[in-house]
Amino acid sequence: AQSVAQPEDQVNVAEGNPLTVKCTYSVSGNPYLFWYVQYPNRGLQFLLKYITGDNLVKGSYGFEAEFNKSQTSFHLKKPSALVSDSALYFCAVRDTYSSASKIIFGSGTRLSIRP
């Protein structure tokens, strides 16, 4: 069975500082990993994904994430946070072991950037 965990309900960072939002997963085969963002009163937007290849993937709005197979993690990072990055962030995973597998989401992490 596949699962995904976001251990932090909330992350608080000062503007200009680096930020990390954590995500760990469990799958039977190889994972496809995704990050989505939900701004207040707006729909979910795709940020980036890892399918194969380079472990460091870059996405929208200056975000990047590093796939670490040994630690089964896919943490979201940004070198310098902006107040406008404040939002709800979701990690998602799909297990490639089964053709019938579906995408499942973590519980979300609320990112708050203070000026």
Add this chain to the structure above:
Amino acid sequence: GAGVSQSPSNKVTEKGKDVELRCDPISGHTALYWYRQSLGQGLEFLIYFQGNSAPDKSGLPSDRFSAERTGGSVSTLTIQRTQQEDSAVYLCASSPEAGYKGYEQYFGPGTRLTVT
């Protein structure tokens, strides 16, 4: 191009009534998902349609919930005999998954359901 649309955007209903929520996916997307989100919290998986395969209904919380997808396009989520705990935002997402499972999902704006 057109994205995923959902209707209605808001629905207020009395406890015990039935409701239907509609999702129009992006044209050509073979996969369609329904999720439920309560009070800006996590996404609870409800049901997954992929092409002509039998839908994965493993996330439906009770037999009051059902969904169908007609002609591989539009989907309707039906909640019978609504309860107050059904109040949430219901999100629909579609994805072009035929033959490749690495595509991201495209989400609709959601339907906010309030059961009074």
